Amino acid sequence: MYDSGHILKSKVGDMKNQDKDIMYRKEAGTSQPSPVIQVIPGSSDGLNTTEQENRSGLSTSPAMTVMEMEPASAPKSQATLVIGLVTYSTGITTFLAGVVTMAIPVITKDLHLPQNLVLWPVTIYSLTCGCTLLICGSISDVVGSRLMFLLGCFLQGISTLACGLSKTGTQLIVFRAFSGIAASFCLPSAVSLINEVFPPGKSRNIAFAxxxxxxxxxxxxxxxxxxxxxxxxxxxxxxxxxxxxNFLMVLLCGWQLPRSTYQSETSRNVWQRMVSDIDWAGVTMVSTALAIISYIIAVVTGNTSAILLPQNISLLVLSVALLVAFVFWVGRQERLGRPALIPNSLWKNKVFTCICINVFCIWAAFNVFEQYQNFFFQEVQGLSPLEAAIRFLPAPISGALTNVVVGLVVHRVRADWIVISTTIPCVIASVLMAVAKPSWSYWGAAFLANLFNPIAADGIFTVSNLLISSMFPPKTQGVAGGVFNTVSQTGKSVGLALTALVANQVTQNSAIREKDSPEALLVGYHSAFWFCVGLTLASLVISVWGLRRIGNVGIKSE
Structure with a gap:
């Protein structure tokens, strides 16, 4: 629910010869070489030769041997303010997600949303956010994370106000789409701000936690x-x-947020750098492909036969063609030493690929679980929004405790152990709700399910952010934040859309005549929870296979 900030060091002989053995690689989007320093044995960031590959499964490709320049430690007061502001901003965004999740049944009735658009106020936000994160992350690396963060908070304030003023379902969906775009300004820049202010080690771990x-x-x-x-x-x-x-956030951030420490040292102006330092072709191809795929999945949710329409078939073929073109384009950019959005060599890294798949699956399962448990409470058990809300209280408590614990121990405990141990409770939570009956007491299944469900998403948040950000140069930390949030938001939107498709089909194919009855809905909701079980089990298997012997993350460099 984030980024890695280790310093990557490569084991290059004696300390006497260290200066001679410093290696360089052009950073993405710049012409300046970036030093590669020593590797700490046992660290997940070690990318040196066969020994490190055997120890952690990490690739030894040149693109991975980049190290971050360690930022100077910020004054305690400034560090506290940055953590508080970033945390507050994130909290506002997820607060609104909780409000929308809880209010969906009432919004559907008030704005007369058709059944196939019931989840669109939730999914459209993730769809537009996921499709613009990489663009905004790239721009953030050029214009500065502070400016992008401020602009994002302001735009979220405007679009959120418009959502509240909406009088029709179409208006609400459109303004929620704009809210997702506004959020994409904030999320990568927040990750970049943390990496700029906090050096690798405990302080950065706590900031991400x-x-x-x-x-x-x-x-x-x-x-x-x-x-x-x-x-x-x-x-x-x-x-x-x-x-x-959000408007209060704009004022506080404008007053207290420090300016970026990774601004270009060249004399080129921002507009020149916008043209030369961003992989516009790559970001356009991948963002367009993600948008089309998400749209197609959302369209077929209400009617599976819609996939056979000529326009949808054409769009699907176009999205696949764009993804293939993106792979070849990025490979070409990498070979020529030009800015490449996400170098192909990163995907050859087993740890990077596995952690991205894990984030996708866990975020999909987490959000699907929360949405359908709310439906279970309100549509099947007939509870009021307030009664349903009270039953969700264990979730924020267990989630917050998980983040505190992970933030304190992430540099001491192997990352794969953290990911595996936090995923298991999530599997149990989904199984409990997949077999739950409306007549059961809340304490019989729903309480434990609520307690266990957030643990996986909150446990993997800190680990994944620390890992992903460690694999990008310091001047492209906005892109690093964009990668993590793109994967998570895409997982959320695709997960909700696919689950809605499964649940609707199971309900429609059930033997119960009244398809809108609680009994018929329950059949579909149970299938949604079993879908969550499949996602979390897939994540667990990938973690056991792909993250074994990864070592610790969040280790402070010497």
Whole structure:
């Protein structure tokens, strides 16, 4: 729910000859060489020769032998403010997600949303956010993370206010789409801000854990307060509160956030760098492909036969062609030493590929679980929004505790152990809800399921961010943040769309005549939870195979 900041060191002989053995590689998007320093044996960031490959499964390709220049330690007061502001911003975003999740049944009735568009206020946000994160991450590396973060907070305030003022379902969906784009300004730049302010080690680990902890806390508060707001003064006020909070964030961040420490030292202006330092062709191809794929999945959710329409077949073929073209384009850019969005050599790295697949699966399962458990409470058990909200209280507590623990031990415990041990409870949570009956007591299954479900997403948040960011040069940390958030947001939108497709089909094919009855809906909801079981088990298998002997992450360099 984030980024890695180790310093990568390569074991190159005696200390006397260290200066001679420093290696260089052009950073993505710049013409300046980046030094590769020593590798710490046992660290997941070690990318040196066969010994490191055997120890951690990491690739030894040249593109992976990049090291971050360690930022100077920030004053304690400034560090506290940065953590507080980034955490608060993340919390606002997830608070609103919780409000929307809780209010969906009421919004559907008030705005007369058709059944095939019920989840669109949730999925459209992730779709547009996921498709623009890489673009915004690239721009953030050029114009500065502070400016992008401020702009994102301001745009979120405007679009969120518009959501609350919506009078039709179409208006709400459109403004939620703009909210997703606004969020893509904030998420990569927040990751970049942390990497700029905090040196590798415990302080950076805690910063990422705090950012991750804001997600379950914000989401849980959104669920609880969303239930209260929806049942009293009306769901639009959830958007109004989030909008006011975003405008306050703009003022606080403009006053307190430090300026970027990784601005270009060249005399070129920003517009020149925007043209030369960003892989515009690559980012356009991959973003367009992701948007088309997400759209097609969303379209077929309400009607599977829609995939046979000529326009949808054409779009699907186009998306595949764009992905293939992106792979060849990035390979060409890498060979020529030009800016490459995500070098192909990164995907040859087993750890990088596996952690991205894990993030995709876990975020899909986490969000699907929360949405369908809410449906279970309100549509099947007939609970009010407030009664349903109270039942979600264990989730933010367990999620926040998980982030605290992981932040404190991530540099001491092997990363694969953390990922595996936090995924197992998530599997159990999905199984519990897949067999739960409406007549069962809350304490019989739903309580434990709520307690266990956030653990995997919050556990992998810190580990994945530390790993992914360590594989990108310091001046492309915005792209690193974009990669993580693109994978997670795409996982969320694709997961919700596929699960809706499965649940709707199972309900329609059930023997129950009244397809809108709680009994028929329950059959579809159970299939949704079994889908979550499949996602979390897939993540568990990948972790056991792909992350074994990865070593520790978040280790401070000497």
């Amino acid at each position: 705090s950012m991750g902890g804001a997600q379950p806390v914000g989401f849980g508060l959104g669920l609880v307060l969303g239930g209260i707001i929806t049942g009293t003064i009306g769901w639009p006020w959830g958007f109004y509160i989030a909008s006011i909070s």
